[in-house]
Amino acid sequence: MADEKKVHLTKRDRLAVAWRSTFIQGSWNYERMQNGGWVFSLIPAIKKLYPNKDDRIAALKRHLEFFNTHPYLASPVIGVTLALEEDRANGAAVDDVAIQGVKVGMMGPLAGVGDPVFWYTVRPILGALGASLALSGNILGPILFFVLWNIIRWGFMWYTQEFGYRAGSRITEDLSGGLLQDVTKGASIMGMFVLAALVQRWVSIRFTPVVSNVRLAKGAYIDWTKIPLTHNGLQEAFTQYQSGLALSATRVTTLQNNLDSLIPGLAALLLTFFCMWLLKKKVSPIIIIIGIFVFGIVAHVLNIL
Amino acid sequence: MSVISMILVVIVAFFAGMEGILDEFEFHQPLVACTLIGLVTGDLVPCIMLGGSLQLIALGWANIGAAVAPDAALASVASSIILVLGGQGTKGVSSAIGLAIPLAVAGLFLTMVARTLAVPIIHIMDRAADRGDIGSIDLWHIIAICMQGLRIAIPAALLLFIPASAVRGVLSAMPAWLNAGMTIGGGMVVAVGYAMVINMMSSREVWPFFILGFVIATVTNLTLIAIGAIGISLALIYLDLSKKGSSSNGGGSSNAGDPIDNILNDY
Numbered sequence: 001m002a003d004e005k006k007v008h009l010t011k012r013d014r015l016a017v018a019w020r021s022t023f024i025q026g027s028w029n030y031e032r033m034q035n036g037g038w039v040f041s042l043i044p045a046i047k048k049l050y051p052n053k054d055d056r057i058a059a060l061k062r063h064l065e066f067f068n069t070h071p072y073l074a075s076p077v078i079g080v081t082l083a084l085e086e087d088r089a090n091g092a093a094v095d096d097v098a099i100q101g102v103k104v105g106m107m108g109p110l111a112g113v114g115d116p117v118f119w120y121t122v123r124p125i126l127g128a129l130g131a132s133l134a135l136s137g138n139i140l141g142p143i144l145f146f147v148l149w150n151i152i153r154w155g156f157m158w159y160t161q162e163f164g165y166r167a168g169s170r171i172t173e174d175l176s177g178g179l180l181q182d183v184t185k186g187a188s189i190m191g192m193f194v195l196a197a198l199v200q201r202w203v204s205i206r207f208t209p210v211v212s213n214v215r216l217a218k219g220a221y222i223d224w225t226k227i228p229l230t231h232n233g234l235q236e237a238f239t240q241y242q243s244g245l246a247l248s249a250t251r252v253t254t255l256q257n258n259l260d261s262l263i264p265g266l267a268a269l270l271l272t273f274f275c276m277w278l279l280k281k282k283v284s285p286i287i288i289i290i291g292i293f294v295f296g297i298v299a300h301v302l303n304i305l
Numbered sequence: 306m307s308v309i310s311m312i313l314v315v316i317v318a319f320f321a322g323m324e325g326i327l328d329e330f331e332f333h334q335p336l337v338a339c340t341l342i343g344l345v346t347g348d349l350v351p352c353i354m355l356g357g358s359l360q361l362i363a364l365g366w367a368n369i370g371a372a373v374a375p376d377a378a379l380a381s382v383a384s385s386i387i388l389v390l391g392g393q394g395t396k397g398v399s400s401a402i403g404l405a406i407p408l409a410v411a412g413l414f415l416t417m418v419a420r421t422l423a424v425p426i427i428h429i430m431d432r433a434a435d436r437g438d439i440g441s442i443d444l445w446h447i448i449a450i451c452m453q454g455l456r457i458a459i460p461a462a463l464l465l466f467i468p469a470s471a472v473r474g475v476l477s478a479m480p481a482w483l484n485a486g487m488t489i490g491g492g493m494v495v496a497v498g499y500a501m502v503i504n505m506m507s508s509r510e511v512w513p514f515f516i517l518g519f520v521i522a523t524v525t526n527l528t529l530i531a532i533g534a535i536g537i538s539l540a541l542i543y544l545d546l547s548k549k550g551s552s553s554n555g556g557g558s559s560n561a562g563d564p565i566d567n568i569l570n571d572y
Contacts, residue, residue, distance in 0.1 A: 296490025
């Protein structure tokens with residue numbers, strides 16, 4: 001009987017599951033975490049595969065067990081689960097333990113891939129890219145971030161769910177293999193590289209104290225008394241400036257100029273390291289953030305920054 | 306603010322609240338949420354700038370496992386409402402950023418309440434599963450999502466009822482040195498987010514790439530996209546070389562990633 005009536009999940013069914021998995025964290029709770037969203041995602045498949053009420057109840061209960069992973073990396077797990085459930089509905093000997101084992105076996109390692117890839121590489125990069133445009137009031141910043149993020153997310157979710165569905169139970173063997181490790185390592189290399197650039201570019205500290213006031217020799221600066229206020233005069237002034245003459249008779253060197261001649265962004269780097277150290281000492285990020293604001297205000301009042 | 310804008314603000318807040326837990330469309334990221342608030346209130350440009358600044362602070366905020374990050378949704382929605390009510394335009398951005406941080410902490414508390422309230426909802430879904438009642442499971446999942454939306458929509462609605470003149474009064478009473486100091490603090494506070502991310506990803510193996518990235522970023526005519534491209538290339542090269550090293554050695558010695566060494570070994 002089972003041979004004649006093989007149930008198959010069509011592409012339409014799988015798309016419905018993928019769309020519902022967008023809401024996998026909707027009922028996130030402290031008890032079983034993503035379980036509600038997980039069963040919510042699988043419901044189109046459960047409806048199709050188990051017309052019999054008792055089978056349906058068993059499937060619903062089976063998928064209300066604890067589940068938690070990165071929300072996008074749930075997609076390959078969903079794909080594999082769909083393949084297993086399909087086999088089971090068609091009479092294969094796939095028991096509850098196998099399905100639960102695949103879910104639990106995959107969710108941990110996959111969460112470890114998703115967090116560095118999405119939360120710590122893709123989002124900071126797209127966010128910083130969008131923010132750099134938004135800081136000048138350009139609406140392209142938020143649009144770019146939103147559109148790119150959702151294209152990447154949806155593409156990833158659909159592709160990995162299909163990949164999981166095709167790979168079926170074999171995917172669990174691949175987990176110990178090289179591909180997953182390569183993705184994780186590559187993402188952390190890329191992430192560290194870009195993060196360092198972001199620290200250099202976006203953490204801004206400018207020390208204002210003046211280190212020295214050097215009186216320049218005559219001829220090393222533009223003598224404004226000899227520049228007439230005409231077009232030609234302006235041109236003359238710019239020419240002199242370009243040939244290296246200073247703008248005023250004294251050269252002011254701030255502490256920041258000195259630091260920049262070591263390497264620009266050094267203070268930002270040190271501040272970042274200090275924050276890392278505090279975080280490792282289990283100081284709450286909120287306290288660090290408030291502390292930095294207080295420091296900024298005090299340092300400004302004292303004319304250091 | 307007109308009634309229509311107020312309704313739209315609450316709707317935006319609702320979406321941001323949902324996304325605070327879903328983390329999918331990223332409506333709750335400051336870049337998007339602040340812009341949307343700006344769009345519906347007609348105060349677009351200052352809100353985009355606020356979103357950009359807050360986004361830099363929030364780059365490293367992420368919900369990992371059961372740990373909750375400071376609430377970007379409440380921070381961005383509430384601070385942009387205050388920015389709009391304050392009526393200072395782009396000048397008000399730095400003080401709005403200062404206000405966003407305590408709001409993010411307050412949001413943390415609301416998130417924990419919502420996640421605790423979701424536990425009884427799961428038990429209702431359990432009972433529905435016992436009956437095989439799929440419709441009820443769907444319904445309660447959607448109710449849970451809506452609860453997350455209300456988590457931000459309610460505080461946003463309450464904020465709207467504070468008269469604009471009061472908000473303006475508080476903001477204009479702020480002395481200039483405080484404002485300038487907060488702007489300076491805002492420039493530095495980004496470091497915390499980066500520090501969280503670096504702590505999470507760093508290993509002995511990847512520190513050299515951090516150094517490379519830092520030094521290359523000092524070349525000012527490289528854009529961030531160019532730096533990203535260099536980063537991808539480095540990662541690919543490294544992965545490729547480390548594989549070559551281990552395969553040509555047959556696992557004999559542990560000198561992965563050094564082709565010259567392999568050649569010497571083959572002699």
